[in-house]
Amino acid sequence: MKICVTGGMGYIGSHTCVELIKNNHVPVIIDNLSNSNKEVLNRIETITGYRPKFYKLDLIKEERLDKIFKKEKFDAVIHFAGLKAVGESVKKPKLYYGNNIGISVILLKVMRRNGVKNIIFSSSATVYGVPTHVPLVETDPIGEATNPYGQTKIEIEKMLMREHEIDPSFNIVLLRYFNPVGAHESGLMGEDPWGIPNNLMPYINQVAVGRRECLTIFGNDYPTHDGTGVRDYIHVVDLALGHVAALKPIQEKQGLKIYNLGTGKGTSVLDLVKAYDEANNIQIKYQIGPRRAGDVAENYADATLAKNELGWEAKFNIVEMCRDSYNWQKKNPNGYNVEPSEK
Numbered sequence: 023m024k025i026c027v028t029g030g031m032g033y034i035g036s037h038t039c040v041e042l043i044k045n046n047h048v049p050v051i052i053d054n055l056s057n058s059n060k061e062v063l064n065r066i067e068t069i070t071g072y073r074p075k076f077y078k079l080d081l082i083k084e085e086r087l088d089k090i091f092k093k094e095k096f097d098a099v100i101h102f103a104g105l106k107a108v109g110e111s112v113k114k115p116k117l118y119y120g121n122n123i124g125i126s127v128i129l130l131k132v133m134r135r136n137g138v139k140n141i142i143f144s145s146s147a148t149v150y151g152v153p154t155h156v157p158l159v160e161t162d163p164i165g166e167a168t169n170p171y172g173q174t175k176i177e178i179e180k181m182l183m184r185e186h187e188i189d190p191s192f193n194i195v196l197l198r199y200f201n202p203v204g205a206h207e208s209g210l211m212g213e214d215p216w217g218i219p220n221n222l223m224p225y226i227n228q229v230a231v232g233r234r235e236c237l238t239i240f241g242n243d244y245p246t247h248d249g250t251g252v253r254d255y256i257h258v259v260d261l262a263l264g265h266v267a268a269l270k271p272i273q274e275k276q277g278l279k280i281y282n283l284g285t286g287k288g289t290s291v292l293d294l295v296k297a298y299d300e301a302n303n304i305q306i307k308y309q310i311g312p313r314r315a316g317d318v319a320e321n322y323a324d325a326t327l328a329k330n331e332l333g334w335e336a337k338f339n340i341v342e343m344c345r346d347s348y349n350w351q352k353k354n355p356n357g358y359n360v361e362p363s364e365k
């Protein structure tokens with residue numbers, strides 16, 4: 023299939039492009055490079071031997087987006103593009119609502135106008151809000167997101183569900199990610215956040231290569247086995263393969279489908295640090311700090327539905343995730359080198 027991959031130069035998008043190419047699909051990337059780097063295109067080509075077509079474009083530019091859709095005649099869209107820093111969204115809610123929801127409205131309009139009725143949406147576990155129980159299943163109610171970033175994911179999910187209600191021939195797959203970590207085995211691609219990492223694994227990586235002094239663990243007084251936050255970490259290549267698998271209900275025109283993409287296992291912060299030390303034979307320096315606002319104690323998936331309906335399940339374990347993460351950072355101590363342009 024010929025697939026429009028919005029945000030395809032990003033961490034998850036680029037890994038997904040590699041797996042799409044390996045499965046004989048044709049990804050075409052649209053990305054404004056606001057939080058990614060053109061170097062990624064060279065890395066995709068080095069890994070796969072194929073250089074995807076790339077359009078540098080902000081999806082808000084409806085006219086130019088429409089021209090691309092008329093020219094490329096896509097079979098489907100995988101929609102990754104959007105701002106995704108939870109902390110930043112709390113400080114700049116209007117930026118997140120305007121951007122994440124605004125570009126999705128434009129994308130949907132252009133898809134409809136060009137008869138493209140297949141979309142896989144990069145959603146998030148944050149749509150469940152503060153979990154009332156774990157593991158979370160797809161039929162659990164959508165909660166009140168604990169931050170504007172999560173709220174934008176809820177609004178976009180609702181918009182897509184309405185689209186399917188109005189026009190049942192629209193095939194929509196909502197993929198709810200838990201915590202993506204790790205990197206391609208080559209070490210050529212990986213997570214390269216701009217500025218101080220919000221997320222745990224990139225922060226640990228930067229401590230490991232000496233870019234950061236010490237990891238602060240946000241609270242060790244949660245009601246978990248060791249007091250630190252428990253999450254469902256999933257290898258980014260497993261996540262990418264989940265997107266390839268999600269093309270099945272699209273090709274079979276199954277309408278609206280929702281899947282959790284996680285391992286079904288919870289790992290605490292201290293567990294992760296220990297696994298990282300063991301996998302890479304190093305000692306990550308850490309200190310215990312206060313809890314971070316908006317954090318929940320535990321959050322992990324029940325991914326049985328994806329296994330039963332997509333034939334997909336996560337294969338990498340936590341030690342392999344830590345090994346591949348460090349391998350990327352060791353080979354690219356300053357990420358893709360160039361800081362993305364100022365917003």
Ligand code: WQD
Pocket residue numbers: 106108145146147148199200201202220221222223225237238239240241250251252253291314317
């Ligand atoms: C994980 C654990 C922290 C940093 C977010 C988004 C979610 C998804 C994944 C996009 C928590 C602890 C973290 C640090 C720490 N993103 N931590 N020190 O918050 O579970 O999920 O990223 O889809 O939507 O909400 O991920 O990696 O920030 O935190 O102790 O320096 O690590 O308290 O327990 P989170 P995270």
